[in-house]
Amino acid sequence: MLILFAPSLLVAECLTRGTGDMGIIIERAAGSLKVVDTSARRELFRVEGLGDLSHASAVYSRDARYAYIFGRDGGLTKVDILCGRIVKRIVQGGNSIGGAISQDGSLIAVSNYEPGGVKVFSSDDLSLVADIPATTVTDREGNKKGSKTVGLVDAPDQRFVVSLYDSGESWIIDMDTPANPSIQRFEKIGRLPYDALITPDGRYYIAGLFGQDGLSLLDLWHPEQGPRLILEDYGRGQQKLPVYKMPHLEGWAMAGGRAFLPAVGQHSVLVVDSTEWRELKQIPVHGQPVFVMARPDGRQIWVNFAFPHNDTIQVIDTETLDIVKTLKPGKGTLHMEFSPRGEEVWISVRDKDEVQIYDTRTLQQTHRLSVDKPSGIFFTSRAHQTGL
Numbered sequence: 001m002l003i004l005f006a007p008s009l010l011v012a013e014c015l016t017r018g019t020g021d022m023g024i025i026i027e028r029a030a031g032s033l034k035v036v037d038t039s040a041r042r043e044l045f046r047v048e049g050l051g052d053l054s055h056a057s058a059v060y061s062r063d064a065r066y067a068y069i070f071g072r073d074g075g076l077t078k079v080d081i082l083c084g085r086i087v088k089r090i091v092q093g094g095n096s097i098g099g100a101i102s103q104d105g106s107l108i109a110v111s112n113y114e115p116g117g118v119k120v121f122s123s124d125d126l127s128l129v130a131d132i133p134a135t136t137v138t139d140r141e142g143n144k145k146g147s148k149t150v151g152l153v154d155a156p157d158q159r160f161v162v163s164l165y166d167s168g169e170s171w172i173i174d175m176d177t178p179a180n181p182s183i184q185r186f187e188k189i190g191r192l193p194y195d196a197l198i199t200p201d202g203r204y205y206i207a208g209l210f211g212q213d214g215l216s217l218l219d220l221w222h223p224e225q226g227p228r229l230i231l232e233d234y235g236r237g238q239q240k241l242p243v244y245k246m247p248h249l250e251g252w253a254m255a256g257g258r259a260f261l262p263a264v265g266q267h268s269v270l271v272v273d274s275t276e277w278r279e280l281k282q283i284p285v286h287g288q289p290v291f292v293m294a295r296p297d298g299r300q301i302w303v304n305f306a307f308p309h310n311d312t313i314q315v316i317d318t319e320t321l322d323i324v325k326t327l328k329p330g331k332g333t334l335h336m337e338f339s340p341r342g343e344e345v346w347i348s349v350r351d352k353d354e355v356q357i358y359d360t361r362t363l364q365q366t367h368r369l370s371v372d373k374p375s376g377i378f379f380t381s382r383a384h385q386t387g388l
Contacts, residue, residue: 014083015044019064022081023337023379025348025355026069027372028053033069034371035081038339038346038379041357041367045084051075051091056376057098060383061123062105067378068123070099076110078126081380088126092119100154100387107175109152109160116146118162120175129178135167151196151207151249153387155220163193163207163216170196170207170218170227189216189227197249198387199274206230208249210264217277230277231270255298255318262289262303269303271321283321286312291335294318295360296342304333304347313347315363325363329356337377348374 021039031053035045050056052073059068066087069077074093079086094114101108107129108121116134121127134146147166155161160173170189174182191211198205198220207216207227214232219225253260258280259272269292271281287309293302301316310333315325332350338360339345347356350373357367382388 014080017082019081019380020340021380022064023377024058024067024069024079024081025346025369025371025374026053026056026058026376026378028056028350028375029373032372033067033079035079035084036369038344041369043369045081047079047084047086049086050077050079050089053375055097058376058378058382059099059101059108059388060378060380061101062383064380064383066123068099068101068108070096070110072096074112074114076108076121076126078123090121090126092121092128097148097150098152100152100160102154102160102175103156103158103386107178109154109162109173109175111149111152111162113148116148116164118149118152118160118173120160120178120181130175130181132173132181132183134164135169137166150194153196153198153205155198155205156202156386159220161196161198161205161218161220163189163196165192165194168193168211170205170216172218172220172223184223186218186223186227189218190214190229195249197252200254200386202386206249208264215261231272231279233279253292253294253298253301255294255301258318260292260294260301260316260318262292269301269316281321283316283323285314285323286326293336293338295345296338296340300324300360302336302345304336310334327358327363329365334375335377337379340379340381346377348377350374 025034031050032048034043051071055072057070067079074091074096077089093112096112099110108123110119118132120130137147147164149162150165151163158176163170170186172184190209193207194210196207205218214229216227217230218227259274261270263270268282287305289303291304303314311331313327314323317324330349330352335348337346345358355369355371359366
């Protein structure tokens, strides 16, 4: 069933309605987004002028009215999804890789590749609150620069946590006093942390390591214990494959006391005991996983893959750990987003210019939405989840 979006409402016609069943879909090539109604499965607005969205991500204000879009060009844009318009846009860096919103919703933090470091802004007017430079490193040409910052997440107690790719660090940034942030620096966490996640309860921060096997775990309840290496034997002795796309740890899955994680450079999903953080099993899958995501009730795991296998989705039963369905949405299957209670999953298929919607009980496609080169899909339910 193909749904053709109705013409967008005029910008002046702001909606008077709740935002709980709304979301945005990034149109990466056009530098635009679509605001959608997830109940009616239709477009409400199209918002243009958001810059380079090739690696865009988004967070929401506490009232789920405003979306904050992090662009690859260093752009930070505040969008009013009830009016379908940009409230304010700034370019705060040369190359940014995502961000987070604070526990109380008052602060927006952005992590940067260029010039490195983390910048923190007021969520109200995007004014600069704090500019936190990264550790200085020396590149291959002998030039001094700030380390790339990655894996930025929000944490309880008005904190952000971030990792530094080039210098192998993780930092806890306490923003209780915004004008004077307090930083705990943890060095030698492992080689080349490339992304990170925080557990849904906000306790554990886990950074993936590109330069070695294993992951770095930091217990935010007891940061004085420092980070420790977990899963340090995964992949050891196995043939290394070229890495076509780094997996995204933000979309990791937890279900039944276990964590499901993408294995870097391998055609497998790691199953991990989330109490002792030890590997239980590796599930062979179709390709190199990018997103490994749990349905909200934890009953299923949905996995997509890097090129050249990016036309496929596989569904894993979390009880049997078997693959129960292999779907072929099409080339450029980039992102998935579950409805808040998990009855549907929306999947962006870039090369078909559409978002496909699947019933998670029957595993059948039910709808298709026309979208220009879609990538990230972000529903407003994220406003009330730690780490998203």
